[in-house]
Amino acid sequence: MFTSAIKTMRIYLLILAAFLFNSCSKKAENEPEKTFIKGVYGHPAALLDKGYRFDSLGVNAVFVRSISLNPSFYTTAKEQGVAVYVEFPTLNGKGYVEAHPDAWPIDEKGQPSPPADWFMGVCPTHPGFREFRSLQLREILKEYAVDGIFLDYVHWHAQFETKDPILPETCFCDRCTAIFGEEINKEIPGENITEKADWILSHEDNAWRKWRVDILNGWVEDMGKIVKAEQPQAKLGVFYCSWYPADYDSALYKTLGIDPMAFAQRADVLSPMLFHSMKKRPSSWVGEYVSWLGDFVVGGSSLQTWTLSLKETSDLPVQTDLNQFPSALIWPIVQAHNSPGTVSPEEFHQVLMEGSKSPALGIMMFSAESIAQEPAKIEVLKKFYRNKN
Numbered sequence: 001m002f003t004s005a006i007k008t009m010r011i012y013l014l015i016l017a018a019f020l021f022n023s024c025s026k027k028a029e030n031e032p033e034k035t036f037i038k039g040v041y042g043h044p045a046a047l048l049d050k051g052y053r054f055d056s057l058g059v060n061a062v063f064v065r066s067i068s069l070n071p072s073f074y075t076t077a078k079e080q081g082v083a084v085y086v087e088f089p090t091l092n093g094k095g096y097v098e099a100h101p102d103a104w105p106i107d108e109k110g111q112p113s114p115p116a117d118w119f120m121g122v123c124p125t126h127p128g129f130r131e132f133r134s135l136q137l138r139e140i141l142k143e144y145a146v147d148g149i150f151l152d153y154v155h156w157h158a159q160f161e162t163k164d165p166i167l168p169e170t171c172f173c174d175r176c177t178a179i180f181g182e183e184i185n186k187e188i189p190g191e192n193i194t195e196k197a198d199w200i201l202s203h204e205d206n207a208w209r210k211w212r213v214d215i216l217n218g219w220v221e222d223m224g225k226i227v228k229a230e231q232p233q234a235k236l237g238v239f240y241c242s243w244y245p246a247d248y249d250s251a252l253y254k255t256l257g258i259d260p261m262a263f264a265q266r267a268d269v270l271s272p273m274l275f276h277s278m279k280k281r282p283s284s285w286v287g288e289y290v291s292w293l294g295d296f297v298v299g300g301s302s303l304q305t306w307t308l309s310l311k312e313t314s315d316l317p318v319q320t321d322l323n324q325f326p327s328a329l330i331w332p333i334v335q336a337h338n339s340p341g342t343v344s345p346e347e348f349h350q351v352l353m354e355g356s357k358s359p360a361l362g363i364m365m366f367s368a369e370s371i372a373q374e375p376a377k378i379e380v381l382k383k384f385y386r387n388k389n
Contacts, residue, residue: 064084100129
């Protein structure tokens with residue numbers, strides 16, 4: 001009887017295995033084939049001005065700055081069969097904060113934080129700025145049928161596109177401290193901004209860091225709702241700083257206010273900014289980061305691993321829902337631009353290869369206008385993209 005039961009169980013398992021195999025095969029057959037994205041970023045019209053065609057270069061997607069988008073370019077890009085994604089400068093406050101001083105990010109000394117190199121951020125809680133950006137986004141979506149919107153500068157005021165980042169503590173304006181006080185259900189003590197900032201950093205630092213992350217997540221959610229309401233088929237992407245959790249004393253989370261896990265739960269595409277030359281990293285770092293991101297974001301235990309990693313390196317409370325696994329695609333952006341230093345054609349080819357490694361399902365390069373001036377890099381791009389499936 002025992003032997004018969006074993007035989008019956010074996011037959012059952014064989015039938016179950018066959019069923020599961022056939023189900024998976026049918027699912028794979030029914031799933032649409034994913035096209036690998038081969039993009040150029042910046043002002044792609046610079047390539048057209050030089051006489052190139054996107055389709056002949058193997059390019060199937062352009063990532064155009066919103067200030068460079070116009071009807072003529074859009075029409076040409078679509079005629080040449082490429083997807084049009086628009087970069088949206090979400091929390092870039094340059095031009096706005098000068099006209100609206102109450103939107104200027106305030107440091108822990110109560111002073112307006114100066115520009116971080118060429119970048120000028122904004123206070124993310126400023127209601128007028130949120131309305132300003134929301135209106136701009138809706139105008140783009142009403143005028144153009146885009147393939148996606150990619151949010152850029154989704155971080156608190158800082159500069160990370162350099163070997164030596166500029167990482168001020170912001171924003172301690174009266175509006176931010178009042179909203180934070182409501183969040184933790186406490187009245188922030190202090191007679192002025194300096195005293196309030198000191199109390200926050202001394203007594204509620206962990207809660208303060210989490211609150212800042214939540215503010216950025218709210219921006220991604222709100223911009224995403226606008227995109228999906230206007231054009232449900234359009235993808236929502238996010239460009240973000242490609243630091244590891246412990247880099248610069250965990251500044252990705254603590255100072256920039258970025259949790260890639262949270263972005264991955266709210267966006268369709270993550271685009272880590274893998275500018276190796278700007279950050280004085282070797283070409284191999286590009287592939288290493290893509291692999292790491294795949295393990296931590298796309299992998300089955302990604303959220304839990306990320307949480308533990310942050311807690312071990314900086315003892316920060318991360319409130320990510322461990323049951324809500326992200327499904328965002330990974331499309332890195334790599335550097336061809338010659339500043340700082342020079343990125344050789346061979347180096348450009350190497351970062352294209354590294355950035356295209358699994359689990360990446362797309363890649364783009366920075367920037368279109370820079371390679372338009374260098375025929376050797378154009379040839380690298382053309383050969384790589386035309387041979388990439």
